[in-house]
Amino acid sequence: xxxxxxxxxxxxxxxxxxxxxxxxxxxxxxxxxxxxxxxxxxxxxxxxxxxxxxxxxxxxxxxxxxxxxxxxxxxxxxxxxxxxxxxxxxxxxxxxxxxxxxxxxxxxxxxxxxxxxxxxxxxxxxxxxxxxxxxxxxxxxxxxxxxxxxxxxxxxxxxxxxxxxxxxxxxxxxxxxxxxxxxxxxxxxxxxxxxxxxxxxxxxxxxxxxxxxxxxxxxxxxxxxxxxxxxxxxxxxxxxxxxxxxxxxxxxxxxxxxxxxxxxxxxxxxxxxxxxxxxxxxxxxxxxxxxxxxxxxxxxxxxxxxxxxxxxxxxxxxxxxxxxxxxxxxxxxxxxxxxxxxxxxxxxxxxxxxxxxxxxxxxxxxxxxxxxxxxxxxxxxxxxxxxxxxxxxxxxxxxxx
Numbered sequence: 001x002x003x004x005x006x007x008x009x010x011x012x013x014x015x016x017x018x019x020x021x022x023x024x025x026x027x028x029x030x031x032x033x034x035x036x037x038x039x040x041x042x043x044x045x046x047x048x049x050x051x052x053x054x055x056x057x058x059x060x061x062x063x064x065x066x067x068x069x070x071x072x073x074x075x076x077x078x079x080x081x082x083x084x085x086x087x088x089x090x091x092x093x094x095x096x097x098x099x100x101x102x103x104x105x106x107x108x109x110x111x112x113x114x115x116x117x118x119x120x121x122x123x124x125x126x127x128x129x130x131x132x133x134x135x136x137x138x139x140x141x142x143x144x145x146x147x148x149x150x151x152x153x154x155x156x157x158x159x160x161x162x163x164x165x166x167x168x169x170x171x172x173x174x175x176x177x178x179x180x181x182x183x184x185x186x187x188x189x190x191x192x193x194x195x196x197x198x199x200x201x202x203x204x205x206x207x208x209x210x211x212x213x214x215x216x217x218x219x220x221x222x223x224x225x226x227x228x229x230x231x232x233x234x235x236x237x238x239x240x241x242x243x244x245x246x247x248x249x250x251x252x253x254x255x256x257x258x259x260x261x262x263x264x265x266x267x268x269x270x271x272x273x274x275x276x277x278x279x280x281x282x283x284x285x286x287x288x289x290x291x292x293x294x295x296x297x298x299x300x301x302x303x304x305x306x307x308x309x310x311x312x313x314x315x316x317x318x319x320x321x322x323x324x325x326x327x328x329x330x331x332x333x334x335x336x337x338x339x340x341x342x343x344x345x346x347x348x349x350x351x352x353x354x355x356x357x358x359x360x361x362x363x364x365x366x367x368x369x370x371x372x373x374x375x376x377x378x379x380x381x382x383x384x385x386x387x388x389x390x391x392x393x394x395x396x397x398x399x400x401x
Contacts, residue, residue, distance in 0.1 A: 019093050037096045043184050044129075049091040050077065051129035053084040061127040063144030070144060072133070102192065110194075113399055117346075118193030120185075122200040123150050123166035130181070131167055137174055137181050138167040150203070151210045151217035155249050156272070158365045161217030163210055171226035179233045186234055186241075194242060197292075201245035201264070204230065205255045231262045244292050244344075248272075260290070268293045268342055270333050271306050274318045283321075284340050293342035295333045295351050298361040302350040303330035305357025330354060338395040345397065352388065353379045 022030070038045060051062065058065055068076025081088065109116055124130045126146055131138055139147045150166040174181060189196050204227025210220040234241055245264040247255060259266055268291050273282035280286070287293060295303045307315060307329040319325065325332035330351040337345045350359045353375060362370040392398050 015094060015097075016090065018097075019090050022093060033100075034093070034096050037099065038092060041095070041099070044188065045092065045095060047133040048129040049088050049095070050080065050084075051132050052091055053087040054080055055127075056087070057084065062132040063127075106192070115194035116192070118189060118196045120189050120196050120198050122198065122203045123164065123168075126165065126167050134181055137170055137177070139170055140167060146212045148209045149212055151208050151220055152200075152202075152249060153208055153217060153220060158217075161208070161220065162365050163214065163217040168207060168209060169225075175226060175229060179230055182230055182234065183237055186238060190238065190242070195244060196242065197244040197246055197267075198264075199246045201247050201259060201266075202249055202251060202255055203227075205252070205258050227258055228261070231258075235262065263290070265290045265292050265343060267291065267297075268340070269297060269300065270294065270336055271296045271300050271303065274314070274321060284336055287340045287342045289341055289343050291340075291342040292344040292346060293337045293340040294346045294348070295330060295337050296348060297346075298348070299364050301357050301360050302348070302355050303333050304328075304351070304354060305360060307333075309357065328354070335391065335395075338391055338397055349375050352384070355379075 026034075054065065054069060055062065058069075063070060066076070067073075069080060106116060126149075131140075135144060141147055146165070146167045148168050149164065150168055151161055151163040153161045155161065204225050206222045206224050208217065208220045209223045210217050214220070231241070241262065241264070243262075243264045245259045245266050247259055247266040248269065256266075268282050268287050270282060270284070270293065273280055273284070284293075296306060300306060301309065307318065310318065319332075322332045322336060325335075327335075331354070334347055334351060337347060348361070350361070350373070353359075359373055361373050389398075
């Protein structure tokens, strides 16, 4: 995997030079655009830039800041705003530039019939602007430490479960505030994307509560969540939500009922389909229209890497199910995804390019070496676009003209 020579310090220096140039040379129209952005985004922007500036200054998580800053006392925050005024000005401009560029990209895609598919985690990081700004919405001690944390029990990916460490929501506090945190969050996501996959949908029906001092997730327990009331409130605010539910792992009838009540498609992962007989819900003949089918997700190996790592007997079983295909992996699974009844098919770029396991995006439960893969145009062979176009047409997934 490679980060393509990404140089964060050089990027930061270039941005700061550009900010200085904007301050010196921006015309009235650009300045009015910046002012409009600040007014429209104030519901998150003010907290974010102040958190980021103090965090960069202190080099400590927010719960280790002095009491006045940690507790957001007016005098301490006012002093910080004055002391860090130049940095706040830069951080606001940085967000302004990003959102302006993203809006241009979004409009460019929309004009060409391309939808942007976002991904939103259910939880947020403990050391984040969200938790610092709204500590009452989270299960924290009086000093800001996590009392209990998020995770999942032992599963396909880990024998000890996954101790994510994110602070858990106080669902009673979220309800008391009329779900303002989630309304604000969804408002931003729906401006950025056309469709949003909401991660760990299971946690909206009940969540795996792990004691804060536990080393693994094994010591956790299931606790009921308030997702039904939350989604009712979000639909009241936004109408039908363009969400896809990540419903992998331990899924109960109650979780499925919640997903269907709010008409969210679930996920079908073909790499999970071939290891437990004909009752496996990921097998193609068990797919439904209200689903999104994936060859594999960002948490899986690439399809070629997955197939090559299977024992010989398992590979023969997969090949038999797929009709003893003559094509090399990943193309038989790509065809199976496109031929599924599921309303939407997702093909990871690594599978489109036919790459092996050394191009895997993420390995759950590990903290290093993830989320740095990028493709290069040299990997896109001249015949690939025509091949994909033909398959999309063959399986009835081409857009209507």
